[in-house]
Amino acid sequence: xxxxxxxxxxxxxxxxxxxxLNCTYSDRGSQSFFWYRQxxxxxxxxxxxxxxxxxxxxxxxxxxxxxxxxxxxxxIRDSQPSDSATYLCAVNRGQGAQKLxxxxxxxLTINP
Amino acid sequence: DTEVTxxxxxxxxxxxxxxxxxxxxxxxxxxxxxYKQKAKKPPELMFVYSYEKLSINESVPSRFSPECPxxxxxxxxxxxLQPEDSALYLCAxxxxxxxxxxxxxxxxxxxxxxx
Numbered sequence: 001x002x003x004x005x006x007x008x009x010x011x012x013x014x015x016x017x018x019x020x021l022n023c024t025y026s027d028r029g030s031q032s033f034f035w036y037r038q039x040x041x042x043x044x045x046x047x048x049x050x051x052x053x054x055x056x057x058x059x060x061x062x063x064x065x066x067x068x069x070x071x072x073x074x075x076i077r078d079s080q081p082s083d084s085a086t087y088l089c090a091v092n093r094g095q096g097a098q099k100l101x102x103x104x105x106x107x108l109t110i111n112p
Numbered sequence: 113d114t115e116v117t118x119x120x121x122x123x124x125x126x127x128x129x130x131x132x133x134x135x136x137x138x139x140x141x142x143x144x145x146x147y148k149q150k151a152k153k154p155p156e157l158m159f160v161y162s163y164e165k166l167s168i169n170e171s172v173p174s175r176f177s178p179e180c181p182x183x184x185x186x187x188x189x190x191x192x193l194q195p196e197d198s199a200l201y202l203c204a205x206x207x208x209x210x211x212x213x214x215x216x217x218x219x220x221x222x223x224x225x226x227x
Contacts, residue, residue: 046216099168100216
């Protein structure tokens with residue numbers, strides 16, 4: 001079992017709809033979780049981070065964490081073509097200096 | 113715009129060359145990182161520096177040699193690389209407070225091609 005698992009996609013969503021990206025992790029002791037967006041040929045860009053169970057909203061983005069189910073998700077409301085990218089889920093395995101473990105990434109395409 | 117600056121953006125080197133990748137941040141972060149990313153793969157951690165000391169080496173071959181001259185600078189010295197080392201090399205930084213929630217910020221990366 002991989003430490004962090006994501007569906008690789010591609011996930012295709014019509015413009016204006018909600019895109020739902022999912023991630024599971026195996027280490028029950030993990031405490032902090034990150035979503036990065038990566039456009040083709042660019043470096044990862046932080047979208048959201050979440051530490052506590054429940055939902056965290058930032059603009060059109062909502063991160064959801066369920067530690068009992070070891071599940072993290074990212075919802076993108078009112079999807080725009082500019083949201084088309086690969087979304088990387090990352091779980092931190094360390095304290096202090098971080099030891100991020102990434103999932104394989106989900107490629108998201110928003111269709112106009 | 114990222115506040116982690118990497119140079120050069122592109123590097124082509126032969127297998128017998130010696131070159132260096134450079135990274136600079138001015139966010140006051142005390143943890144700095146090197147990641148390697150191959151095409152269509154996620155970033156993989158190579159090295160972590162905490163307060164200018166190497167704290168994590170993920171069993172990286174010795175042809176990659178990291179250096180942290182001060183709290184703002186991080187170098188990756190390259191020598192006798194192989195074509196399979198061609199990848200995007202990402203520098204990153206974060207706070208190093210004793211929590212699990214220090215956010216990592218990535219630079220734009222250096223594209224390395226070994227010929």
